[in-house]
Amino acid sequence: MTASLRIGFVGAGGIARAMQIxxxxxxxxxxVVAIADVxxxxxxxxxxxxGIPHGYTDYREMFTKEELNAVVVCTPNKFHAPISIAALDQGLHVLCEKPMALNATEAAAMTRAARASGKILMIAYRYRQQAVARAAxxxxxxxxxGEIYMIRVNGLRRRGIPSWGVFTNKEMQGGGALVDYGVHLLDLALWLAGNPRPLEVSGITSRRLGTRPNVNPWGQWDYENxxxxxHAAAFIRFAGGTAMQLEVSWALNIAxxxxxxxFSGTEGGLDVFPLKVYNAKHGMxxxxxxxxxxxxxxxxxxxxAADFVDAVIKGHEPTVKPEEAQRVSQIVDAIYASSECGAAVNIDQS
Ligand SMILES: NC(=O)c1ccc[n+]([C@@H]2O[C@H](COP(=O)([O-])OP(=O)(O)OC[C@H]3O[C@@H](n4cnc5c(N)ncnc54)[C@H](O)[C@@H]3O)[C@@H](O)[C@H]2O)c1
Known part of the structure; x- marks a missing residue:
């Protein structure tokens, strides 16, 4: 089939080069007709x-000069919201890398911009795209x-701290293991559970191993800064009596x-990785x-990529909708807030 969508990239770093481009x-x-990076x-x-035809150091210039249909945003998290909103305001469809934004307030602004523009805003929560996730x-x-009442989510790395880019910089990324890695699993679990409404979060985060020079297969990160x-752990209470236990690490002393x-429900249980179903039937x-x-x-x-392109061409919703990604950001914010104040926090549903 002849190429039909003109796509531009913003951010030409690790993930753009290794995967997205x-x-x-x-x-x-x-x-892929153009790319912008500062x-x-x-x-x-x-x-x-x-072999990308045109390059820019200002994404706004790229938006104006190239006749783009869509952009893929692959910058540090701090720039996800302003760039995505600028693109949507220009009438461009957007696939934005995860997490959606630095926090839920920015995420909500992105959702509003998407709905006001009528364009697609998809967040790159790619774990949902895995065949095993779709099967689950x-x-x-x-x-x-049956009725699911317990969800357990673990993304545990014994040592896997990103040593490149700005992953350990709070201002640029908004957080560490939770926003970089945990959000993939949290998003997938919420989607599989049918997007239950979070009510209350008790969370705790730690910065104990990343601050030391340490053995890391991914190279030495800037441990002094x-x-x-x-590490982050949380207990999340949802409407309807469902609970989630979440634990995430970049570095943790585990085997x-x-x-x-x-998932555990009234009629059965399910593990996603690898996919297995457990039940009690026929007296067994x-x-x-x-x-x-x-x-x-x-x-x-x-x-x-196919999901995004299809949604743009056919004009239907992509698998990851902005409101759902925004909910992930709300829970992440609540985990940080709870850890900070040392008590459970309510999630504002307004
Ligand atoms: N989906 C995944 O599994 C996955 C994996 C890794 C990274 N990511 C996400 O991708 C994003 C980028 O990560 P990375 O590893 O490529 O980081 P990186 O630091 O390697 O690359 C980011 C690039 O963005 C450029 N940049 C910074 N500000 C910019 C701006 N205002 N306009 C244009 N370009 C700008 C930087 O110069 C750099 O080249 C992050 O949000 C990260 O969470 C997703």
Missing amino acids: PTFQKNDKVQ VQQAVDAAVVDF KTIIASGEL FQVED DSSESIS LGNWEPIWFPGKDQKDWDLQ
């Missing part, structure tokens, strides 16, 4: 390495687990790194695991 360039409904060298490198969604949506959390999301306790499901070998990055 090559992924969009593979999509036959897209032309660092001239990053622009030049992206233009040469990926199908099972849960069938009602097979480590401003964010390396092995692991990722898990599990049993486990069930699929040996094949649709899309098993497809990559989440490819599915994410």
Whole structure:
């Protein structure tokens, strides 16, 4: 099929180069026509390495000069809101990297801009795109687990502190392990659970290992200026009597790194990684695991780009809606607020 969408990138750093640019360039409904980054060298490198026709050091100039349909925002978190809002105000569709913004207030402004413009704003919560996540969604949506009342979410790295970019800078990112890594799993768990309404959060964060020189397979980060959390834990109460227990780390003294999301309902339980269902039937306790499901070998990055492009071309909602991503930011804000004040905090639903 002939390329139809003209896409520009904002941010030419790690994730743009490693994943987003090559992924969009593979999509036959897209032309990556321009890229903007505040660092001239990053622009030049992206233009040469990926054969992108035009480069800019000011994204506003790119928005004005290029006849874009959509932009992909791959900057540090601090710039997600202003750049996405500027793009939406110019009538461009936006795929913005996660987390949605520095905080829920900025996220709400992004949602308002998207709804006012009528353009698509999708947040790159790519864990939802994994085939295993879609399969879990199908099972849960069938009602097979009954009423879900307990959700457990773990994203634990023994040592995996990003040593590049600005990941340990509070002003640029808004937080550490929770906003960088935990949000992927939190978003997926909320989506699978049918977006329950959070009421109250008790959270605690820690900055104990990131502040020391330490063994890290991803290189040495700036431990003398480590401003964010390396571990976060929370208990979240939802409307309807559902609870979530969440734990996330970049660095933690545990045996092995692991990722898990599990649900317990009145009729059964489900683990997402790997996908398994547990139930009590016919007077027996049993486990069930699929040996094949649709899309098993497809990559989440490819599915994410296709989801966005499809939503833009066909004019339907993408898988990750701004209101849902905003709720992730609300919970994250509440975890930080609770940790700060040392008590549970209510989530403002206004
Ligand atoms: N989806 C995922 O799994 C995943 C993985 C890694 C990073 N990310 C997200 O991607 C984003 C970028 O991360 P990264 O690892 O690429 O960071 P990075 O620091 O490697 O790259 C960011 C780039 O943005 C540029 N930039 C900064 N301010 C800008 C502005 N105002 N206008 C234009 N360009 C600007 C920087 O010069 C840099 O080249 C972050 O939000 C991060 O959370 C997502």
